[in-house]
Amino acid sequence: MAHKKVIDPITGAETTGHVWDDTLQEFNNPLPRWWLWAFYGTVIFALVYWFLYPTWPLGFTERGFTVGSKTITFKSDSGEEITTHWNMRALLAKEMQTDELELKRKEMVKKVAATPFDKIAKDPEMANFVLAYGKGIFGDYCAACHQRGGQGVIGHYPNLVDDSWLWGGDVADIETTIRKGRKGNMPAHKGTLSATEIDQVANYVLSLSGEKVDATAAKAGKTIFNTKGCSGCHTPAATGMKALGSANLTDKIWTQANVPGAKDLAGKLQAVKTVVSNGIQREMPTWESRLSNEEIKVLVAYIKLLAQ
Ligand code: HEC
Numbered sequence: 001m002a003h004k005k006v007i008d009p010i011t012g013a014e015t016t017g018h019v020w021d022d023t024l025q026e027f028n029n030p031l032p033r034w035w036l037w038a039f040y041g042t043v044i045f046a047l048v049y050w051f052l053y054p055t056w057p058l059g060f061t062e063r064g065f066t067v068g069s070k071t072i073t074f075k076s077d078s079g080e081e082i083t084t085h086w087n088m089r090a091l092l093a094k095e096m097q098t099d100e101l102e103l104k105r106k107e108m109v110k111k112v113a114a115t116p117f118d119k120i121a122k123d124p125e126m127a128n129f130v131l132a133y134g135k136g137i138f139g140d141y142c143a144a145c146h147q148r149g150g151q152g153v154i155g156h157y158p159n160l161v162d163d164s165w166l167w168g169g170d171v172a173d174i175e176t177t178i179r180k181g182r183k184g185n186m187p188a189h190k191g192t193l194s195a196t197e198i199d200q201v202a203n204y205v206l207s208l209s210g211e212k213v214d215a216t217a218a219k220a221g222k223t224i225f226n227t228k229g230c231s232g233c234h235t236p237a238a239t240g241m242k243a244l245g246s247a248n249l250t251d252k253i254w255t256q257a258n259v260p261g262a263k264d265l266a267g268k269l270q271a272v273k274t275v276v277s278n279g280i281q282r283e284m285p286t287w288e289s290r291l292s293n294e295e296i297k298v299l300v301a302y303i304k305l306l307a308q
């Protein structure tokens, strides 16, 4: 609909020609320049963006969307150079290879992997790195059982920070534990020992770590310990054997029998009797196939540092 130019008599500006409520009119001013240019700018930006980056979800295209012309080149973990259309995942991969912190982390992991443990412990930079990076790996894979701080759960998962070991605390032992896993196995004795015998042997076991027990019962218990198979696994001195993962019973450190949680001697005896009656079957999983050599090395160093 063509309309006649109407000029507002007071300002001299053109109006749209419409009148509401007798007098109300609307000026027909041009759009401000800055606004118009900004608008054109966004249109051009959108076109350039569309051309360079993944933009439209179009089902008939190869990937289901337009990929744009911009590319990213990065090295895969195997060292192969990969060029792909621009995308966040490739960008992250590239940043992981060029980011300063990430490069430093990789360099430190290599350094730790090539350094013997006693040197790692003495080098504050490496030790701090192992504590920080190891904490992350431990949190991801181990803490579910051994708890965040590595203190374990008595009766379920051994404490890794007390420097007392079922399977040996040398770096080689700990590495084997992590790589191959371990099966802790003590047979149940409720079928082979009477209740009295179990009570006697429990008295003996507690006497080994200095508990004030019934001396007569403990004496009888000692004989049972040395004739009914206990000493075969725990040694006659009851200090344990790392080849079997059999606990040291003389050190006041308990991993399965909840002696520290008992209020009185009766409770302590009960804790030991329960273990002797029911035996123990528990398993540390193997990690060889799930963690890299470097991660295992960092974990061993981490555990050694925690247990110091
Ligand atoms: C599913 C639970 C579970 C997870 C996860 C687990 N462990 Fe264990 N771990 C155990 C159990 C159970 C034992 C005790 C085995 C036994 O009875 O001798 C154990 C034993 C160990 C020991 C030997 C302790 C000793 O006294 O000799 C070390 C070291 C250890 N784990 C380290 C690790 C590390 C490192 C990780 C993470 C990579 C890990 N564990 C993950 C359950 C677990």
Ligand code: HEC
Binding pocket: 166, 183, 184, 185, 186, 187, 189, 201, 202, 205, 225, 228, 229, 230, 231, 232, 233, 234, 244, 245, 246, 247, 248, 249, 253, 254, 255, 256, 257, 258, 272, 275, 276, 280, 281, 282
């Ligand atoms: C076949 C070998 C074997 C025999 C036999 C055996 N034990 Fe054990 N015992 C073990 C192992 C292995 C462990 C540790 C298991 C684990 O932590 O997963 C253990 C753990 C224990 C514990 C728990 C220690 C703790 O720190 O909580 C007690 C107590 C114990 N044994 C007492 C005895 C007594 C008493 C006898 C004899 C009646 C006996 N054991 C016979 C292998 C044996």
